[in-house]
Every structure is written in C-alpha cells, then in structure tokens.
Amino acid sequence: MPTFVASTAARQPSALHATSSVDGADGVPAVVTTRLGKRFRRSRPKARRLSRRPSRELAALHDVTFTMGRGETVAVLGQNGSGKSTLVRILSTLLIHDAGTASVFGYDVARDAQAVRHLVNRVSVEASFFKKMSAAENLAYAARFYGMGRSQTHEAIPAILERVGFPVQRRSESMENLSRGMQQKVALARALLTSPVLLLLDEPTTGLDPRSKREVQEFIREIRATHDSTILLCTHDLAEAEALADRVGILDRGRLLVLERADALIERYEAATLEDAFFAATGRDLEPEATDDDDDEREVLA
Numbered sequence: 001m002p003t004f005v006a007s008t009a010a011r012q013p014s015a016l017h018a019t020s021s022v023d024g025a026d027g028v029p030a031v032v033t034t035r036l037g038k039r040f041r042r043s044r045p046k047a048r049r050l051s052r053r054p055s056r057e058l059a060a061l062h063d064v065t066f067t068m069g070r071g072e073t074v075a076v077l078g079q080n081g082s083g084k085s086t087l088v089r090i091l092s093t094l095l096i097h098d099a100g101t102a103s104v105f106g107y108d109v110a111r112d113a114q115a116v117r118h119l120v121n122r123v124s125v126e127a128s129f130f131k132k133m134s135a136a137e138n139l140a141y142a143a144r145f146y147g148m149g150r151s152q153t154h155e156a157i158p159a160i161l162e163r164v165g166f167p168v169q170r171r172s173e174s175m176e177n178l179s180r181g182m183q184q185k186v187a188l189a190r191a192l193l194t195s196p197v198l199l200l201l202d203e204p205t206t207g208l209d210p211r212s213k214r215e216v217q218e219f220i221r222e223i224r225a226t227h228d229s230t231i232l233l234c235t236h237d238l239a240e241a242e243a244l245a246d247r248v249g250i251l252d253r254g255r256l257l258v259l260e261r262a263d264a265l266i267e268r269y270e271a272a273t274l275e276d277a278f279f280a281a282t283g284r285d286l287e288p289e290a291t292d293d294d295d296d297e298r299e300v301l302a
Contacts, residue, residue: 028105028106029067029068029069029070029105030068030070030071030104030105030197030198031068031091031102031103031104031230031232032066032067032068032101032102032103033064033065033066033067033100033101033102033103034065034100034102035064035065035099035100036061036063036064036065036087036090036097036099036100036102037062037063037097037098037100038059038060038061038083038086038090038095038097038098038099038254039057039058039059039060039098040057040058041056041057041058042056042057042058059253059254060086060254061083061086061087061090061097061254062254062255063100063255064083064100064251064254064255064256065100065256066249066259068230068232069230070105070228070230071224071228071229071230072230072246072247073230073231073232073233073244073246074232074233074245074246074247074248074249074259075233075234075235075240075241075242075244075245075247075248075249076232076233076234076248076249076250076251076256077238077241077248077249077250077251077274077278077286078234078236078250078251078286079252079284079286079287080236081253082251082252082253082254083251083253083254084202084203084234084235084251085124085202085234086254087232087234087251088122088124088200088232088234090102090109091104091109091116091120091200091232092116092117092120092122092200093109093110093113093116093117093120096110097110104116104119104120104198105119105197105198107119119196119197119198120196120197120198120199120200121191121194121196121198121199121200122191122199122201122202123184123187123188123199123201123202124187124202129175129186129187130175131175131176132174132175132176133174133175134171134172134173134174134175135161135170135171135173135175135178135182135186136157136161136171136172138190139153139157139160139161139186139189139190139193140153140157142190142194143156143157143193143194146193146194148193148194153193156193157189157193158171160189160192160193161185161186161189163189163219163222164185164186164189164192164215164216164219165185165211165212165215165216166182166185166186170182179207180206180207181207181208181209181212183207184204184205184207184208185212185216187204188204188216188219192223195227195229196229197228197229197230198229198230198231198232199223199229199230199231199232200232200234201231201232201234202234203234204216204233204235205217205235205237205240213240217240217243217244220233220244221244231244233245234251236287238273238274238275238278238286241262241274242262242274245262247259247260247262248260248261248262248265248274250265250281252281252282252284257282258281262274265277269281
C-alpha cells in the first residue's frame with residue numbers, strides 16, 4: 001500500500017512548541033539543520049553475509065548545516081548518490097538521522113514528527129500509487145487521508161490535474177497504464193493538492209518531456225507565489241535550479257559544499273556558468289549516473 005507523508009488528522013499545526021509559529025511572525029526559520037548526519041551500511045550478496053568481515057559504512061550525509069527562510073526556494077544540486085534523497089527523507093520524517101539536528105518551523109523532525117507531517121509534503125522519483133486506481137481516484141484517496149472532504153475535492157482535483165498538464169481524457173485511466181512522466185505529474189498534483197507549508201521536491205520533473213517540464217516548473221512558481229510555500233528542490237537539472245531557486249547549494253558525497261545565490265556561486269568559483277561552478281567545486285560534471293552509493297543500495301545502520 002502506498003505510504004503518504006501525512007497525518008490522518010486534519011492539517012492543523014500541533015502546539016508542541018509554544019514558541020514556534022508556522023506563520024513566521026516570530027521569525028522561526030522554515031528549515032534548520034545543524035551538523036546533520038546519516039550513515040548507511042552497504043548491502044552485500046547473501047554469500048558474503050556469513051563473512052566475519054564488517055560491512056562497509058557509508059556517510060550519506062555528513063555535517064550538513066543550512067537554514068531556509070519562510071517563502072524561500074532553495075535548490076540542492078548533486079549527482080545520484082550525493083545524499084539529496086536522504087536529506088529529503090529526513091526532513092519528511094521518513095528517515096531518522098544519526099547525528100546533528102533538523103527542524104521544520106521549529107519542530108524537531110525526530111521528536112515532533114507528527115507536527116512536521118502536518119506541514120510537509122514530498123514529491124520524489126519513487127512516488128507510489130494504487131496502480132489499479134485512476135489518477136483522480138488516487139488524489140481523492142490522498143485528500144481523504146489529509147482530512148479533506150468531497151466538497152473540497154470535487155472541483156479541486158480536476159483543477160489541479162489540469163494545472164500540471166495532465167490530459168483530461170486520461171484521468172479515469174489506471175495508473176499502471178501511464179508513463180513515468182504522467183505518473184510524476186500525478187505525484188506533483190497529489191503533493192500540491194493539500195497546499196503544504198514546506199514542499200520537498202526530489203527530482204520532480206524527472207521523466208517529463210520538455211513541454212511538461214516547463215508546465216510543472218511554472219506551476220511550482222505559481223504555488224510559491226499564491227500559497228507562500230517554502231520549497232526545497234533537489235535536482236541534477238542546472239537550468240531548473242537556476243530558474244526556480246533563490247539560492248543554490250552543491251551537495252557532494254554527503255557534504256554541503258556551498259549554498260548561496262547562483263550568481264554569487266558562479267563568482268565564487270570564477271566560473272562562466274553554474275555548470276562550470278559545479279565542476280570547479282566537485283571536480284565532476286553534473287550528470288545523472290547510477291552508482292553503488294545510491295540510497296537503495298544501502299541498509300540503515302541499527
């Protein structure tokens with residue numbers, strides 16, 4: 001069964017911290033991480049698991065420290081295996097970090113996970129659905145999971161599918177018959193249907209054709225402008241990061257090397273383009289690549 005980063009209760013902020021304010025009136029940052037760390041153990045073939053040699057440990061995140069203000073859009077650039085998905089999963093309470101701290105609008109992601117789930121939604125490349133159900137049915141289920149009634153979703157679901165460029169004639173078609181790009185549009189619509197305060201986007205336009213990608217990017221801008229959402233965008237798409245983000249970070253092998261405006265980042269590395277700056281910072285081109293360090297090749301350390 002698909003899992004949603006949400007609470008079955010209505011999306012009302014929990015008063016776990018008397019000093020925290022979701023509306024930012026007291027200046028609480030949207031996201032704060034301090035020396036955040038997460039380690040994994042590399043999976044080994046069954047034949048090797050009887051060996052007494054210890055498994056190799058890998059640091060998916062190491063001493064990651066940054067702050068995001070409310071309404072800000074931050075893009076994190078990194079190759080596959082750099083730790084982008086791990087960061088998103090920790091902030092969305094799907095993973096527990098091993099070191100440091102992370103908070104969302106003053107709520108600790110580990111101690112106050114329920115409160116964080118009221119405020120966050122996530123779109124990722126591995127979004128799951130009820131494959132036999134249609135796009136509209138999946139959105140209706142998710143809406144009920146968030147405490148939204150039929151009266152709220154009757155017009156909202158068709159409207160949001162239209163805004164992400166999902167074809168009207170395919171809204172009743174089962175998800176298993178849709179392309180990856182089409183499914184990604186449904187994932188984005190599902191996340192935005194509930195107007196999250198913090199939107200975590202992990203490669204949100206992967207698998208989309210150029211036109212659909214532009215439509216989704218424009219919709220992200222619209223959501224930010226109309227809903228005052230804070231957005232963390234993890235991507236390997238340089239143009240997407242430069243077009244959508246107030247600041248751009250470079251995450252390399254679990255370490256956040258820099259986080260600043262794109263023009264400042266280019267100036268820092270005396271580069272002509274953001275791509276050149278990434279190469280100067282990491283010594284590698286920013287290309288999607290499959291590596292042994294990807295999250296699905298690891299086991300969480302006990």
